[in-house]
Amino acid sequence: MGAGTTRRSSPAAEAWALMFELIHLSKRRFMAIASEFDLSPPQVMALRQLDPAEPKPMSELAIALRCDNSNVTGIVDRLEDRGLVERRPAERGAQVRAGLAARLDEPPEALANLSPEDQLALRDIMRRALGRA
Amino acid sequence: MGAGTTRRSSPAAEAWALMFELIHLSKRRFMAIASEFDLSPPQVMALRQLDPAEPKPMSELAIALRCDNSNVTGIVDRLEDRGLVERRPAERGAQVRAGLAARLDEPPEALANLSPEDQLALRDIMRRALGRA
DNA sequence: TATTGTTATACTCTATAACTATA
DNA sequence: TATAGTTATAGAGTATAACAATA
Numbered sequence: 246m247g248a249g250t251t252r253r254s255s256p257a258a259e260a261w262a263l264m265f266e267l268i269h270l271s272k273r274r275f276m277a278i279a280s281e282f283d284l285s286p287p288q289v290m291a292l293r294q295l296d297p298a299e300p301k302p303m304s305e306l307a308i309a310l311r312c313d314n315s316n317v318t319g320i321v322d323r324l325e326d327r328g329l330v331e332r333r334p335a336e337r338g339a340q341v342r343a344g345l346a347a348r349l350d351e352p353p354e355a356l357a358n359l360s361p362e363d364q365l366a367l368r369d370i371m372r373r374a375l376g377r378a
Numbered sequence: 379m380g381a382g383t384t385r386r387s388s389p390a391a392e393a394w395a396l397m398f399e400l401i402h403l404s405k406r407r408f409m410a411i412a413s414e415f416d417l418s419p420p421q422v423m424a425l426r427q428l429d430p431a432e433p434k435p436m437s438e439l440a441i442a443l444r445c446d447n448s449n450v451t452g453i454v455d456r457l458e459d460r461g462l463v464e465r466r467p468a469e470r471g472a473q474v475r476a477g478l479a480a481r482l483d484e485p486p487e488a489l490a491n492l493s494p495e496d497q498l499a500l501r502d503i504m505r506r507a508l509g510r511a
Numbered sequence: 512t513a514t515t516g517t518t519a520t521a522c523t524c525t526a527t528a529a530c531t532a533t534a
Numbered sequence: 535t536a537t538a539g540t541t542a543t544a545g546a547g548t549a550t551a552a553c554a555a556t557a
Contacts, residue, residue, distance in 0.1 A: 256494075258485050263505065263510070285547080304515060351391065359503065368389040374396070
């Protein structure tokens with residue numbers, strides 16, 4: 246069996262492989278949206294985590310981004326240099342955040358094109374998978 | 379609505395958000411496996427793409443990794459320095475590949491713990507989503 | 512003292528541009 | 535000439551270690 250095989254030992258394993266593939270395919274879309282806003286991927290993730298209404302300590306941001314504490318310094322530095330963030334979220338940053346959300350929250354075509362029944366079933370299974378049942 | 383909200387406009391959008399969350403959660407696992415093999419993420423992806431039986435031109439590798447051509451040079455350089463790859467896959471590289479596959483192909487707990495019915499339903503929906511029905 | 516954030520350092524990844532080799 | 539691959543260069547992300555400030 247070569248790369249890209251989708252028939253696997255268990256349904257969960259195959260679903261996982263397909264999900265991985267979908268994410269990989271969606272990476273292009275993500276990168277396109279990121280550069281649409283002239284942001285690097287970690288900057289996108291950082292901006293999505295921040296909310297002007299609820300300031301977060303940088304250590305919390307590091308946890309959310311799953312990277313080292315020292316790293317957040319640089320990421321936030323660059324966002325701050327562009328006035329998108331202030332070590333307390335700034336006005337323009339909030340606008341960019343809203344724009345990003347609108348673009349990124351759209352499901353990829355592969356999911357949007359599913360039948361309404363499949364969409365509902367998929368949502369319910371994913372809720373159960375993540376304990377949100 | 380703050381970050382981490384899961385109730386969204388359409389089932390597909392919510393499923394997408396949950397899937398994104400699952401992938402993000404699984405990143406830690408991926409990084410752990412990568413460092414278990416002492417490989418960087420792009421090195422993992424490169425090694426997974428390569429097959430001793432079917433040598434690939436580096437330009438094809440660049441497409442698979444969704445990065446620039448010039449970039450592959452450095453990634454392959456480092457893999458070659460460690461004798462995992464030879465600009466024609468080497469023996470030890472094949473072993474590492476097999477080990478990697480065994481670890482990475484396991485679905486994350488969130489999926490493995492689903493009921494058999496949910497696993498089957500999820501697999502079938504993902505097949506349809508990616509046109510493998 | 513323990514936590515938070517920064518700086519220093521070093522390595523990897525990334526793209527663009529310019530170059531070489533080759534079909 | 536066109537394609538494949540490399541090198542040069544510059545910028546960003548990443549972690550570790552050491553440090554400063556502070557609760």
